[in-house]
Structures are given as structure tokens and as C-alpha cells.
Amino acid sequence: xxxxxxxxxxxxxxxxxxxxxxxxxxxxxxxxxxxxxxxxxxxxxxxxxxxxxxxxxxxxxxxxxxxxxxxxxxxxxxxxxxxxxxxxxxxxxxxxxxxxxxxxxxxxxxxxxxxxxxxxxxxxxxxxxxxxxxxxxxxxxxxxxxxxxxxxxxxxxxxxxxxxxxxxxxxxxxxxxxxxxxxxxxxxxxxxxxxxxxxxxxxxxxxxxxxxxxxxxxxxxxxxxxxxxxxxxxxxxxxxxxxxxxxxxxxxxxxxxxxxxxxxxxxxxxxxxxxxxxxxxxxxxxxxxx
Amino acid sequence: xxxxxxxxxxxxxxxxxxxxxxxxxxxxxxxxxxxxxxxxxxxxxxxxxxxxxxxxxxxxxxxxxxxxxxxxxxxxxxxxxxxxxxxxxxxxxxxxxxxxxxxxxxxxxxxxxxxxxxxxxxxxxxxxxxxxxxxxxxxxxxxxxxxxxxxxxxxxxxxxxxxxxxxxxxxxxxxxxxxxxxxxxxxxxxxxxxxxxxxxxxxxxxxxxxxxxxxxxxxxxxxxxxxxxxxxxxxxxxxxxxxxxxxxxxxxxxxxxxxxxxxxxxxxxxxxxxxxxxxxxxxxxxxxxxxxxxxxxxxxxxxxxxxxxxxxxxxxxxxxxxxxxxxxxxxxxxxxxxxxxxxxxxxxxxxxxxxxx
Numbered sequence: 001x002x003x004x005x006x007x008x009x010x011x012x013x014x015x016x017x018x019x020x021x022x023x024x025x026x027x028x029x030x031x032x033x034x035x036x037x038x039x040x041x042x043x044x045x046x047x048x049x050x051x052x053x054x055x056x057x058x059x060x061x062x063x064x065x066x067x068x069x070x071x072x073x074x075x076x077x078x079x080x081x082x083x084x085x086x087x088x089x090x091x092x093x094x095x096x097x098x099x100x101x102x103x104x105x106x107x108x109x110x111x112x113x114x115x116x117x118x119x120x121x122x123x124x125x126x127x128x129x130x131x132x133x134x135x136x137x138x139x140x141x142x143x144x145x146x147x148x149x150x151x152x153x154x155x156x157x158x159x160x161x162x163x164x165x166x167x168x169x170x171x172x173x174x175x176x177x178x179x180x181x182x183x184x185x186x187x188x189x190x191x192x193x194x195x196x197x198x199x200x201x202x203x204x205x206x207x208x209x210x211x212x213x214x215x216x217x218x219x220x221x222x223x224x225x226x227x228x229x230x231x232x233x234x235x236x237x238x239x240x241x242x243x244x245x246x247x248x249x250x251x252x253x254x255x256x257x258x259x260x261x262x263x264x265x266x267x268x269x270x271x272x273x274x275x276x277x278x279x280x281x282x283x284x285x286x287x288x289x290x
Numbered sequence: 291x292x293x294x295x296x297x298x299x300x301x302x303x304x305x306x307x308x309x310x311x312x313x314x315x316x317x318x319x320x321x322x323x324x325x326x327x328x329x330x331x332x333x334x335x336x337x338x339x340x341x342x343x344x345x346x347x348x349x350x351x352x353x354x355x356x357x358x359x360x361x362x363x364x365x366x367x368x369x370x371x372x373x374x375x376x377x378x379x380x381x382x383x384x385x386x387x388x389x390x391x392x393x394x395x396x397x398x399x400x401x402x403x404x405x406x407x408x409x410x411x412x413x414x415x416x417x418x419x420x421x422x423x424x425x426x427x428x429x430x431x432x433x434x435x436x437x438x439x440x441x442x443x444x445x446x447x448x449x450x451x452x453x454x455x456x457x458x459x460x461x462x463x464x465x466x467x468x469x470x471x472x473x474x475x476x477x478x479x480x481x482x483x484x485x486x487x488x489x490x491x492x493x494x495x496x497x498x499x500x501x502x503x504x505x506x507x508x509x510x511x512x513x514x515x516x517x518x519x520x521x522x523x524x525x526x527x528x529x530x531x532x533x534x535x536x537x538x539x540x541x542x543x544x545x546x547x548x549x550x551x552x553x554x555x556x557x558x559x560x561x562x563x564x565x566x567x568x569x570x571x572x573x574x575x576x577x578x579x580x581x582x583x584x585x586x587x588x589x590x591x592x593x594x595x596x597x598x599x600x601x602x603x604x605x606x607x608x609x610x611x612x613x614x615x616x617x618x619x620x621x622x623x624x625x626x627x628x629x630x631x632x633x634x635x636x637x638x639x640x641x642x643x644x645x646x647x
Contacts (some may be wrong), residue, residue, distance in 0.1 A: 012561065037429050039375075039436070088620055095373055098432050099571065100619040107564055107612025172307025217605070221559065225440045228433045264448055270441040277420055277430065 008137055015140065017250020019145030019209055023223050024230040024242040025154055026202035032066025032237025033174040033194045036086065039098055040105035041227055042220025044199045048074055049215040050112060053123050056066045058134040063123060063210050065143070070207045071200045078199025082192045090191075105220075120214040127211070146208040153201060153244050170194055174237070225266065229273045235283030244284065248272070305619065307518035313645075317638060319629045320498065327490045338476045347475040349593075352388050353585050355544055360569030360581030362384060362536040368576035370529035371509025373428055376435035377566040379442060380410035380534040382556035384541025389551055392453050392469070393461065396572065399470040403542030410538020411531050418530040428512075436559070443557035447572050457552025460545075470546050478547050487545055489536060490582065496532070497578060507530050509576070530536040537566070563611045564592070571618050574625025583626050 027041045051070035055061040061069070081104060089097050131138040161167035172180040172191045177204050213219065230249050234241025242267075249269055256268030276283065297481030315321050337350055359381055366374045376451045391405060393396035415511075417438065421431045446561060447455040462469050496502045504525045507515035516522045556563065572583025572591075592610050599606045618625060 004553060037433065039432070085616065085620065092619075092623070093371070094428060095371060095575075096619050096623060098373060098375060099430075099567070099615055102559075102563065102567075103612045103615025105612070105620065106615065107559055109560065110605040110608025110610075110612055114599070114603055114609060115605075116606045157485050225437045228437055232430065232433065252297060264444060266444050267441055270437060273437055274420060275433065277434065281423075281430070 013251035013254030015143040015147045016287035017247035018150045021243045021246025022150035022205040024227040026198035028231040028239045028242045032200035039101035042224030043105045043108040044202040045206040046220035048203030049210045052207040054183045054211040070203045072201030075196040075200040079196040082195035108193040120216045125211045142211045151241045326579045338533045357582045357585035358489045359540045363566045364570040366533035370505040373432035378562035380537040381541035384410045384538030385545035385551045387548035388542035389545045407535045411535025414534025415531045418527040421490045443553045446553040460549040514603045525604035560608045574627030577627040644645040
């Protein structure tokens, strides 16, 4: 095997890993604050992809310019779902929480299939397969942009949580719902905000990958599996961990794809998932449970 | 007088009143539920005398199958509270085992269906020991199940020997008891009802056994159950293994009846909700009659709602089942049985006070 191919695979893996990290940040943020695994996560990604597709098809808005649009639409959807549905079952049995989100996921997939059809839609932009050539290696432009964006979003969220008053309130809720309430934080509002932000970030992720992946009603399912693996690997609730987890899975899948064929690379993530559960269930950045 | 004393006195009084099997039956809620299940089974068994159309017959057979699969999920999720969301994995594995054995190795389904239960139970056992080890968060179990379903879909599409992406068909057409193939629908219905009868009795016995009580204790509060000396790891693994093995048997019957299985059809989260989750949730999760009562309501309501949605357009059944889940979790978390239980309790109390006079 030529060294070129290995380096190229590594580069592809890193960029794909950036996308995986981007897709996982929202999931891990919501879990970190609310202790709820968003089983409808992949469907929000799918909605972000559709938002960009229709913004381009109907109004000719470039996907990269439709980022604020899909962020706003998804934030609204997420906030509504939090206030109308999730708020009611925060103290219910965890099985009920999962079933509710599974219902949301099923309903969203169904609605999109019903109104927009099940056929794959491809957002073909002139730059979709544009590659920057450098020293015999190819850097795919949309993936590079997604990679940079995931760094920017993770960094931005980190600053938001660390430096702003709202961010501090969110962190307080993550540490203890009751204590946050006692010091006068509006927990309901913070939860709405957190769920909205988590979903909006996921929608933006969908927008950013829409030039590189075909949009279908079930596209979210495959990505949500990867996102689950990434957040467990990088420790649930830790989005710097999600960044590293994404990179590890991206690189592992790239090399796995090279060896096994690209359509079975999801099996590589599964192997990583099993290994993490067996060897280090608290994830790379977590402390062991006492 | 405290509650316990009251109950003790009640039971003494009732005992003194002598035995009347109908009254004893009525006073035991578990047995009332079981009687309702048996009644449903008998009515469904008589249905071929009335129902002529093969279309309605096939809906009845699917209802029986959904009820059975619902029971298997009820044991894992309803009794033991384990978050096995992607339960259809095990139905799918049982189906594949049975049909591959029959088509590739000429093994009769009479053996293939139980073997389907064995493979599904083995996989369930493996999943349980990977994810339910001491100290691991319960939610990982749900995540792992959903990830496993996606991976199996991709994997099974790749394996040509078991049909790949096109799926695998039963090639034999005709009448053969050995191959469990029939030209009319009625024999399938009786086979399915037999399975459902065995499943409901097993569910009843598990519920009333010591093991069943441990399952409930784990569901209510795992750490408290552990502190009281319940070996939680063992009983969680047992619940999952029993439920998944029974699901595998259901899968074997499913494939014999529909004569076809393919990876996107069976490793499918949407169909998972329809086939495994909907019936117990509609009927009442964790109750004895829930899966059966839920299954009778499941198909008719779903078809009715799809009718309103104007029909066969893609996605309509996903909308229906998504709405089902949200509605029942928010407004009727104890399902139809929960709805009936309240008036029943009042009636029971009235009967008891009348008896004591």
C-alpha cells in the first residue's frame, strides 16, 4: 500500500471526524444539562438538511448562507418540543422519556416522508466535489468547511458556557436542577434554551453536510448511531470529548473503510462502541463511577 | 387501622366466606386479566367461522403475532424495566434463523423456530452482559440496541448466503405439515394462537413467580432492590434473555407466515414500534392483559387513522405510530388496562364490603 493512500485516508478520516463531532455536539450538550438522551437527534439533523435543500431550491439561497435560517427554524422546533412534550416527563421513568423521544423521531420521519417524499434529494453545488490539491493530496472543500465549522461551534459553545451569565446558569442546571432553582434560576427557561441550542447546532450540522450527503427522511438514523458512539466514547455530556471522539471514529472508519469497503464502515463504529462499553464505559474523559 | 391490617382482615373475611371460584377469580386482578386474555384468544379462534375475506384474516393473524411479540417486550421492558428499545432485532434474528435453516439446510420449521429462539436468546444474553454490567448507565442499553439494529441491517445486506439486500423467500408453495406451509389462512391462525396462549401463560407464571417479583423490584428501584439482596445483574440478564428468546420464536413464526424477510424490513425502527412496542404501550406496559388488549386495538386504530390521512402514501404509518407513542406516554401512560383498573378496584371494594355484611 502506498504511503500516499494512507495519508489521504488519514486526511479524509480527520475531516469526516470533524463532521461526526459536529453532528454529536448537540446530543452531548443536551445530555450534559438535562440528562436526557435525545433519541430524535438524527431527525433534527435530517430537518436541517431539508431546510437547506428547500432554501436553495425555492429561493436559491446557498446552503452556507442558509445556516442562520436552519438554526432559527430548528431552535424554534426544539424549544417547542421541549416546552410542549419533554417538560412534562422530566421526572417520569427513563423508559417513558425514551419512548416519547422515539415517538418524536418516528413522527418527524413520517411527516417528512409524507409531505416531501422518500426519494433521496441531492443538493448539487458547483463546489460539492471540489477538491483542493496540495502535494498530491486532495482536500474536499465542503468537508474542510464542515471541519472548521465544528471547531468554531465547539469553541463558541465553550466560550458561551464559560463566559456568559446564561452559560453559567446552564452549567448550574447541569450540576443540580434543585440547587439552580433555589438560587433563582428559571430552570424551565434554561432547559428550553439548552434543548433549542442543542437542536439548532444539530440543524446547522445538517446544513453543513447537505452539499456532501444525499438528503433522505432516514438519513438521520445512520448519523445518530455514529453520534451515539461518539458521545459515549468522548464521555456523555462533554463536548470537547465529542470533538476528540468524532475524530477517533472518523479516522477509525476511514481506515476500516479502506480495508473492508466503505459501505460497511458503520461496523467499525460498532466495534469501537463495544470496546468502549467493555473497557472504559465512562468514556475517554469521564471519571470511573464509584 | 392501617392499610396492612385492613388488608389482612379483608383476606381473612373473604376466606371465611367459603370458596366460590367465580368470586375468587374476580377478586384477583391478575386472574381477571388472564381471563380477559383467554377470552380474546377464544374469540379469535372462532373468527374463521365468521370472517371469510383473506385480507381480514391476515389482519387477525398479524394481531395475534403483535400480541405475542408485545408480550415478549412486556417481560423485558414492562416487568423488568430494561430499556430494550430495538426489540425487533431479536424477532428478525429468529426469522432469519428459521428461514435460512429451512431454505439452505432443509431443516423443518418445527425445529427451526425453536432454534430461532435460541439464537435470539444468545444474542440477547450477549447484549445484556456487554451493556448491563455493574455500574453502567441504563441508557447505554437503549443506545446500544438502536446502534446494533442499524449495524445488523448493513451487515445482513452484505451477506449473500442469507439473501443480501434482496432478502430471502420461502420457495416451497403448497401444503405441507412438515414445512409448516398451508394454502389457507386458518392453520396459521391456530398456530399463532397456540403460540400466544403459551406466551401469555408464560408471562402470567413469570409475573407471579419470585423471579417476576424481582423483575418488578428492579424496575421500581434498582439500587433499593440490590440493597435488599436481589442479584440485579443476574435478574436483568435473565429478563433480557427470556424476553429475547421468546421474541426469536415469534420471529420464526412471522417468517413462516409472511414467507419473506429482508434486512430493511425487519431491522427497521419504524416497524419496531408497530410490531413490538405499540401493543404493550396501548394496552398498558407492565400489565398482564396489556399486550393482548393493545394488539386488538393496534391494527384497527392504525388503519382507521391511515384512512383519515388519505392512505397509502409513504410515511403515513410512521406518523400514526409516532403519534401513538407521544399520546400514550403523555396522556395514558398506564394504557387501556390502567383505564379499566380504576373502576374495577371500586367494584371490587364494593363487592368486598357487601360480602362482609
